[in-house]
Amino acid sequence: MAGDRCSIPVGVLSKCDNDILYKLLHELVDGICERRCVRYQDYMKTWDLQDWWDVSDTCQSFIKQAIKHGWTKDKIENSVSELSKDQKQILTEVILSRSDELREHLRSKTTQISNASLQDFDWQMKLAMSSDKLATVQEPLLVVDLNIRESEKKKAVSLEMNKLELEKMITSFEAANKVVQQLKS
CATH class of the missing domain: 3.10.450 (Nuclear Transport Factor 2; Chain: A,)
Incomplete structure (x- = not known):
């Protein structure tokens, strides 16, 4: 279980409100699925560049890990126990609502290693x-x-x-x- 713990910087995430977090997570999923690139300019009022890198990289890694291992709602929430209840709920909702498209995209990326x-x-x-x-x-x-x-x-x-x-x-x-x-x- 300890290896599954999230390294999302809680202090950095606490700088944003829930609406921004919801928007960010959906944009990160779009970025993973190569639909739209997440831009720092949209979040520069909330985070400095170093914090932005920490948040975007760790959230994307966490989302990919949750999809790869097929985590349930409880598993996702337990893996980010340091986050507030609302932040856990937002993260869980985004991952579970978009899990099918994430899984399909990650699977197709894996099979596209060679033509x-x-x-x-x-x-x-x-x-x-x-x-x-x-x-x-x-x-x-x-x-x-x-x-x-x-x-x-x-x-x-x-x-x-x-x-x-x-x-x-x-x-x-x-x-x-x-x-x-x-x-x-």
């Missing part, structure tokens, strides 16, 4: 009997043909791997899978 996606693959196992340098090799080779779609173009990639190269590739795929599983939980 390329695997459409299909085929593989063959071959046995290299000899090479130009050795009379007898007898080494198994795996040939993998990947059909990749990049934007609207299709591209074919062919890989030929010996046993050691295949083991390295499998190890890197397993490590990538662990990272994906950690991000899901």
Whole structure:
């Protein structure tokens, strides 16, 4: 639970009234969803630049964390126990009312790491009997043909791997899978 505590600067947030906080949180959500950029000029009467950075960065991080972990109303309020009752209620209302669009946007941003996606693959196992340098090799080779779609173009990639190269590739795929599983939980 301690790792879930919010580091939102309570003293800095107390400088604004609830209407400003409500407007700010909705604008921060719009910023996360890349609809509208939050401007310091709109809040410079309330906070100096350093306080503005603290408030905007920590609130955005908190909102993303709450969405990532699917926090309930109680969990959100417990994570910001230092805030006033009204501030907790505003924060909770904004996060929960816009959770679907936030989750969808964050999910699509995650999947947009690359334009390329695997459409299909085929593989063959071959046995290299000899090479130009050795009379007898007898080494198994795996040939993998990947059909990749990049934007609207299709591209074919062919890989030929010996046993050691295949083991390295499998190890890197397993490590990538662990990272994906950690991000899901």
